[in-house]
Ligand code: ADP
């Protein structure tokens with residue numbers, strides 16, 4: 615696979631994104647993925663992980679419609695870069711099914727490499743960076759920081775209703791604090807537990823400050 619070609623394709627799509635799915639998010643997810651990958655991954659497997667990371671948000675419907683790519687565009691660039699049919703299928707399967715919203719109503723069984731990519735993406739929604747992204751995204755969407763509405767239970771969320779969150783703080787309860795229990799890899803779980811502890815401490819401090 616011509617990794618450089620895929621890297622530049624994805625960078626071009628995400629460079630100017632302002633929804634929190636920007637290119638730096640992708641680079642952090644790549645770092646996370648490298649950190650939690652087992653040492654004995656073959657070079658071809660690592661290439662699938664890195665490629666899936668770079669491409670994972672390029673077809674996301676939260677990315678601005680003028681920039682967003684279709685699955686067909688992704689297949690085209692992968693084929694052009696020399697990916698095998700098996701690699702194209704696996705990468706497409708990963709990026710179409712890894713998101714939190716896609717896994718609300720049923721848990722999709724990703725490949726082992728896909729599970730690494732999903733954990734790496736989820737880690738970037740946690741800890742200090744995850745908190746920053748939540749407020750950034752909420753601001754972009756015009757959500758209040760917090761309000762009097764109650765967060766919805768996981769069981770009541772659907773792919774469509776998840777998108778209509780009432781406040782940024784509700785989002786913590788509807789997603790961020792739940793991620794630690796749904797990680798795939800051991801290394802990903804260890805880091806998720808750490809970051810979630812920090813996220814809870816942040817909420818505690820916030821409540822102390824805003825207590826009316
Ligand atoms: P996924 O990529 O799994 O679909 P999202 O797209 O929901 O996850 O999340 C992308 C980023 O935006 C994450 O950091 C997430 O926590 C944040 N985010 C998503 N929805 C909201 C929301 N309603 N309010 C605040 N932050 C959100």
Ligand code: NI
Nearest residue numbers: 639670671735
């Ligand atoms: Ni992502």
